[in-house]
Amino acid sequence: MHIKEQAAERHTLSIVVDNEAGILARIAGMFTARGYNIASLTVADITEDHGVSRITIVTYGVPEMIDQIIAQLDRLVPVHRVTDLSDLGPHIEREMALVKVAGTGDHRIEALRLAEVYRARVVDSTIASFVFEVTGNPEKIDKFCELMREVGLVEVARTGVAAMARGREAA
Template identity: 55%
Template sequence: MNQTHYPVQTRSEPTSRHTLAVIVDNEPGVLARISGLFSGRGYNIESLTVSETEHEKHISRITIVTAGTAQVIEQIKNQLERLVPVHRVVDLTLTSDAIEREMALVKVVGRGEQRVEALRLAAAFGARTLDATLTSFVFELTGASEDIERFIRLMTAVGLAEVSRTGIAAISRGPDSF
């Protein structure tokens, strides 16, 4: 019987969050192969965004946020680099102080003081009002994931009804690109 052994994280090994930028050919099945690599080995994807970034060359950028020990992160990067449609993998967490942003649409339902408080909180966070009815608002908020989490927690008290989030988009600081 052939058994595959995957690394087991122990409590003594520190885990950290990493943002990986993966440059790939924009072709059918690439995202499935990458997500299959993660699920097949028991790795978790905390955030995943993908879009074509170089239209003429049909190149896409996949931004993956995952967590693990240094050994697990290194294994993930090595396995991603071996996939045929992958051009390169950059760990933005290691290469520079990357800029990370996320966008969320947040629907809040309420009347009276709840509406006033929802508008006050939205203004404090710099959220845009995209839709307003007599009983609801839809806000758009862009920022660091931690800020979006705080906004959502606060909106829960005033009538949070629905949330849609994009996942993290990230880019390195400075003039260098990869």
């Protein structure tokens, strides 16, 4: 099967890097220069001395393209380790979103009911709107937002995916 005939697969990459100025720009630039899309991107310091960060990138591609991305990331000097969590098997993914919904009457009641079902917390409330905080896997966030469109979705802010391999070993 040719590369063009294969379906793009979703991959979650965990990249451990030195926490230095410009590394995120270099990694994003590598994706851009080669025409790879980043569906989600999160970065956070992971050490007490603030010397190392974890970058989590969700991207789509055929296996050969994902292998090429990993090889190119591995060649960057401040990169310690690149792990394709999707290839490792079971892993945990979580995302947080703030979801603003405006509505009165039945729409307001339905928004609160849906929030309860999805375990979303009300973090701000006015007479005519709510801001909900919802946490879960990306599919849960997508579904919550889709349902809120029907009752008055105004705005969504998402954190991007944070991911980690299951088990006692580090990825």
